[in-house]
Amino acid sequence: MKALVVDDSAVMRKVLIGALGRAGITDVDQAADGKEAVEATSGTDYDVVLMDWNMPNMLGIDAVRAIRANGKTMPIIMVTTEAEKGRVIEALKAGAQNYIIKPFEPNAIVSKIQEMIAKAGGG
Amino acid sequence: MKVEYINPFIEATYDLFTTMLGARATRGDVGLAKDQANPRHIMALIGLSGMARGMVALSFPLDTALNMVNQLLGTDIKVLDDTVSDAIAEMVNIVAGGAKAKLNTGDEEPIDLSLPTVVRGNSYNIDYPSGSIWLEVPFDSDLGSFSLRVTFEKTPEGDG
Numbered sequence: 574m575k576a577l578v579v580d581d582s583a584v585m586r587k588v589l590i591g592a593l594g595r596a597g598i599t600d601v602d603q604a605a606d607g608k609e610a611v612e613a614t615s616g617t618d619y620d621v622v623l624m625d626w627n628m629p630n631m632l633g634i635d636a637v638r639a640i641r642a643n644g645k646t647m648p649i650i651m652v653t654t655e656a657e658k659g660r661v662i663e664a665l666k667a668g669a670q671n672y673i674i675k676p677f678e679p680n681a682i683v684s685k686i687q688e689m690i691a692k693a694g695g696g
Numbered sequence: 697m698k699v700e701y702i703n704p705f706i707e708a709t710y711d712l713f714t715t716m717l718g719a720r721a722t723r724g725d726v727g728l729a730k731d732q733a734n735p736r737h738i739m740a741l742i743g744l745s746g747m748a749r750g751m752v753a754l755s756f757p758l759d760t761a762l763n764m765v766n767q768l769l770g771t772d773i774k775v776l777d778d779t780v781s782d783a784i785a786e787m788v789n790i791v792a793g794g795a796k797a798k799l800n801t802g803d804e805e806p807i808d809l810s811l812p813t814v815v816r817g818n819s820y821n822i823d824y825p826s827g828s829i830w831l832e833v834p835f836d837s838d839l840g841s842f843s844l845r846v847t848f849e850k851t852p853e854g855d856g
Binding site (some may be wrong): 582584588628629653656659660674676677678 | 715
């Protein structure tokens with residue numbers, strides 16, 4: 574399993590990488606904004622992407638649209654402070670599979686990642 | 697700024713502490729923020745725009761900032777460095793994001809957040825936009841004291 578963590582906060586990336594590790598995923602790449610995420614996903618096949626919303630250069634929601642426009646179908650989990658119903662709907666319409674609102678309990682995010690992996694047939 | 701607007705920001709601060717930091721925070725009395733009455737070592741600010749305009753600031757003395765970051769990451773950082781700034785920025789982002797969702801009463805267009813800015817150091821002056829009214833809430837917590845400052849007004853389109 575290979576994951577991509579996209580967040581402009583290096584601290585949050587570290588927190589999420591820790592959660593992925595507890596979910597059994599230790600092969601993790603990082604991207605600091607949506608543009609880097611689109612570039613990373615165009616060259617590498619990831620099994621799951623964790624995507625922030627508010628980032629410089631390219632928003633996470635625009636990155637989701639671009640990744641889907643490139644034909645990539647891996648599960649994308651939004652991990653964001655954007656908690657309004659409208660934002661969740663917008664993300665799901667753009668092609669995200671799941672949505673985690675910050676702040677989150679570390680164990681809750683591990684469960685959600687494991688659940689998504691299981692749904693995707695990865696274990 | 698209507699006083700009731702402060703409550704979602706207070707609730708979002710509690711949410712941050714209980715869920716991500718595993719710590720308790722308790723607030724003091726809400727009051728009008730005085731210019732530089734409360735010098736701190738590190739402050740993170742974030743702007744709100746769209747259906748509302750405003751700013752949120754979290755400011756911390758050194759010990760609280762280090763305790764929060766070390767609690768979040770399981771580290772033993774002893775100085776204000778880029779990691780601390782990054783973490784404090786993310787925390788104000790989380791508080792502002794949580795509060796704006798609580799302020800969204802239904803199908804309104806979500807309020808937009810700016811990217812956070814962090815100021816480090818003991819000696820700085822912040823000149824807030826003239827006419828803006830800031831409320832300040834002092835907090836104590838398991839990780840130390842800190843303060844929350846908020847200015848917030850719904851724009852005409854957000855008030856309709």
